[in-house]
Amino acid sequence: MAQAAGEPNPVRWHAAVTNPGCELSVRDAMARRGVDTVLPMLRFWRVQNRKRIVAERPLMARVVLFGLDPSTQNVAGIYGLERIVRGASDRWAVLNQGEVQDLRMRILRGEFDATLRDSHPYIEVPPLIRHLVAIGALPYSATCTHSAAKRLGLKFKEVA
Numbered sequence: 203m204a205q206a207a208g209e210p211n212p213v214r215w216h217a218a219v220t221n222p223g224c225e226l227s228v229r230d231a232m233a234r235r236g237v238d239t240v241l242p243m244l245r246f247w248r249v250q251n252r253k254r255i256v257a258e259r260p261l262m263a264r265v266v267l268f269g270l271d272p273s274t275q276n277v278a279g280i281y282g283l284e285r286i287v288r289g290a291s292d293r294w295a296v297l298n299q300g301e302v303q304d305l306r307m308r309i310l311r312g313e314f315d316a317t318l319r320d321s322h323p324y325i326e327v328p329p330l331i332r333h334l335v336a337i338g339a340l341p342y343s344a345t346c347t348h349s350a351a352k353r354l355g356l357k358f359k360e361v362a
Contacts, residue, residue, distance in 0.1 A: 211299075212271045212272075212273060213238065213269040213270065213271050214269070214270060214271075214272070214294075214296050215267060215268070215269045215270075215296065215297040215298075215299055215302045216267070216268055216270060216287065216294045216296065216297060217265055217266070217267055217268075217286070217287040217295065218232075218265070218266045218267075218268055218277070218283055218284075218285070218286055218287070219264055219283075219284045219285050219286070219287060220264050220265070220266060220282050220283055220284055221264075221282045221283075221284050222263075222264060224264075224281075224282030224283075225241055225260045225264065225265070225266055226241070226260075227281065227282045228266050228280055228281075228283050229241045229266050231280045231282070231283075232266070232268055232277060232280065235275060235276070235280075236274075236275055237268050237269065237270055237277060238268065238269035239266055239267065239268045239269075240266075240267040240268070240302055240305060240306060240309075241260060241266050241267070242260070242261040242262065242305060242308075242309050242314055243258045243259065243260060243261060243314065244258065244259050244260070244261045244314050244316075244331075244334075245257070245258050245314065245315040245316065246258075246316040246317065246331070246340055246344035247317060247344045247345070247346070247351070248344065249341070249343050252355075254351055256317055261314055264284075267297065267302060267305070269299075269302070312325075312328070313328045313329075313330060314328070314331070315328075316328070316331045316340070316344050316345040327345050331344075331345055332345075
């Protein structure tokens with residue numbers, strides 16, 4: 203149902219905790235029900251059989267952010283949905299809409315994408331990606347350009 207001009211936005215943002223590995227299926231099930239979702243994905247290069255392929259994984263394991271209008275939408279009975287994060291009052295915790303929009307803008311700017319450097323080598327590796335490489339959560343080969351990967355002796359699949 204469309205919102206009339208001048209009326210407050212009835213959509214409230216919440217965080218859902220999913221079963222392990224069910225983030226994508228929960229996001230897709232919510233989208234089929236018309237619920238607005240945000241699931242930031244970490245995109246990087248993975249070496250498999252000496253070939254580089256693009257891989258993705260959720261930035262926040264087991265968490266899907268969703269915007270819900272309780273008068274017209276519900277999330278009950280979604281397979282893979284474990285629970286909704288609750289606040290101190292035992293009601294669903296409400297997230298700040300500005301922070302959710304900021305997260306969407308960061309996704310659009312490519313702050314979680316380590317593969318952008320191949321098409322734009324002058325782009326610096328985003329700080330979050332550098333941190334994940336530094337702590338060992340991602341290998342160095344996840345961020346290197348095609349020419350650097352060739353120097354390492356890696357082959358390529360035509361994926362990106």
